[in-house]
Amino acid sequence: MIEPQSMRKQRGFTLLELLLAISILSVLTLLAWRTLDTLSKTDTWTQERTEHWQGWRVALAQWQTDLDAMEDLAPEPAPVFDGLVIQWVRRAAPLPDDHAPGWQVVAWGLQPDAQGTRRLARWASPVLRERLALLQAWQAARLWARNPTEALRAQQTLLPAVDDWQLFYYRGGAWSHPQSSSGGPGNAETGDRAAPSGIRLLLTLPGADQPQTRQLRVDWVHPSYNGPRTEGSVP
Known part of the structure; x- marks a missing residue:
């Protein structure tokens, strides 16, 4: 018996058609989620690598700046490397409205962070203008390399691992x-x-x-x- 055309138009999806449509939608959703997850992980990895190398650019720029400003005012030949730390005296960057010359003792070495990861580290004294203060800061830099106190740690900058x-x-x-x-x-x-x-x-x-x-x-x-x-x- 031939089914009237009006009845065929009113008939909905069969159960098989619904299951097939749901399966297709599930596969498409899974593929879309995996694509988004991959893009998200890629973006996170790219951002982490960019921040990592940006950290190195800043650190090495500071290394070059410290060396370019080096002056031979230390009690020993500059720069001095004792196996743990390299240190020297550098001209301090001028402060606003202060044209008096000043110096800093800077030291570079390896120091652990809170998790125990070894990092390149920079230690710098305050701006100094007296010979006695310069000698005291020179000894403080050596102490920082071996047995740093909390006060000495406050003067360090931890750089990349x-x-x-x-x-x-x-x-x-x-x-x-x-x-x-x-x-x-x-x-x-x-x-x-x-x-x-x-x-x-x-x-x-x-x-x-x-x-x-x-x-x-x-x-x-x-x-x-x-x-x-x-x-x-x-x-």
Whole structure:
């Protein structure tokens, strides 16, 4: 028997058609959610990496600025590296409405954060204008590297995390360890107060790759250096 056309128009979806439509909608919803989740994770990862490298740009810019402002006013040849911390005296940035010259003792080393993660850290004294205060701050920088008090920690800035760091001085036409007895000019053991012509900072960043692929190298050249700028050799 042929069904009248008016009855066919009034008939709804069958149960099978409804189940098929729901299944299709479920698959589309799942695909859409996975796409959004992937986009969200990608955006979060990109933002974290951007903030990470922005942190390094700020940290290394401060490193370069501190070195460019270095002055030989310390009680020892500047800069001084004792195996834990490198420190020197720098010209302080001028304060508003204050044209009197001032200096700061700055120190760089590794310090743990609250979670125990080792971080590159910078310590800086207040602006100083007296010789005695400068000598006291010099000793405070050494204490900060070994047994920092809460007061000394308040003067530090924790920078991005690192696994390890190394320093090299450019002296006598070659790169050598800062404490090497054959480093040439600028060696504290020889009593020569001249600063090295360059300083190489080699940082090993945290990660699962080989250490060689996680190294960040920053070379600083003394503003007064006019010699050849070659790669040299790193011991």
